[in-house]
Amino acid sequence: MYHITADYHTHTRYSHGKGTIEDNVLAARKKGLKRIAITDHGFGHIGFGIRPKDVDMMREEIQRLSLKYSDIDILLGIEANLIGMDGTIDIPEDHMDKFDIILMGFHKGAIPKSFKDTLDLFGRNAVSSFLPVDKDKTRKQNTKAMIKAIYRYPIRIITHPGAKIDIDTRLLAKHAAKRNVALEINASHGFMTAEYVRIAMREGASFVISSDAHHPSKVGDFETGIQIAMEAGLSPDRIVNAGIAKLT
Numbered sequence: 001m002y003h004i005t006a007d008y009h010t011h012t013r014y015s016h017g018k019g020t021i022e023d024n025v026l027a028a029r030k031k032g033l034k035r036i037a038i039t040d041h042g043f044g045h046i047g048f049g050i051r052p053k054d055v056d057m058m059r060e061e062i063q064r065l066s067l068k069y070s071d072i073d074i075l076l077g078i079e080a081n082l083i084g085m086d087g088t089i090d091i092p093e094d095h096m097d098k099f100d101i102i103l104m105g106f107h108k109g110a111i112p113k114s115f116k117d118t119l120d121l122f123g124r125n126a127v128s129s130f131l132p133v134d135k136d137k138t139r140k141q142n143t144k145a146m147i148k149a150i151y152r153y154p155i156r157i158i159t160h161p162g163a164k165i166d167i168d169t170r171l172l173a174k175h176a177a178k179r180n181v182a183l184e185i186n187a188s189h190g191f192m193t194a195e196y197v198r199i200a201m202r203e204g205a206s207f208v209i210s211s212d213a214h215h216p217s218k219v220g221d222f223e224t225g226i227q228i229a230m231e232a233g234l235s236p237d238r239i240v241n242a243g244i245a246k247l248t
Ligand SMILES: [Zn+2]
Pocket: 079, 105, 107, 159, 160
């Protein structure tokens, strides 16, 4: 059994979560967590993305809460969107160091970088389920874009790899291991199957089990993720938030 001490992926009202930052912090403390990251959606997500001006407000709030609750680390993070085939994410360079931790994932609601990216990254993926597009090529392109992103930016976690977008798990895991980027076993999506975990394990990848809570009651709810990790026979020392939190 794993002892998970940190939840690195939680949403609040700043994007489309139901609770405040404090609600998530209180829920995490109740579950005995030692660290929580507030990771709302990147600026480019239509409707759900936080606004650049929210970042300073969130930081102030987190500073205030850190003084109030000294028994937990509260990190300001973001779940950035992959928006270009060249690995571009939706956080401008001058905003990168405003965050304690950067997560990156693929979301269909994000605005692509250019018209060509709309076709390649979004169009191709959108039609691949019902049109005979070259699935291998699509998978290769998606994987390449994600790999480029982790070499360009200080990304620490890839959220729900394989969800919403087809990727080559083995190749992504190989580069994630090289860049010390953790692959997420997402307890809400459940897309990372035990089989994927086994493939990624063999490439030396590290993992993080996250709740991806959109409601405070789900913060620290790792059950599905733990089951997947156990089924895969994943050793706790490969899980960055098991035992003493090792990220950042
Ligand atoms: Zn996500």
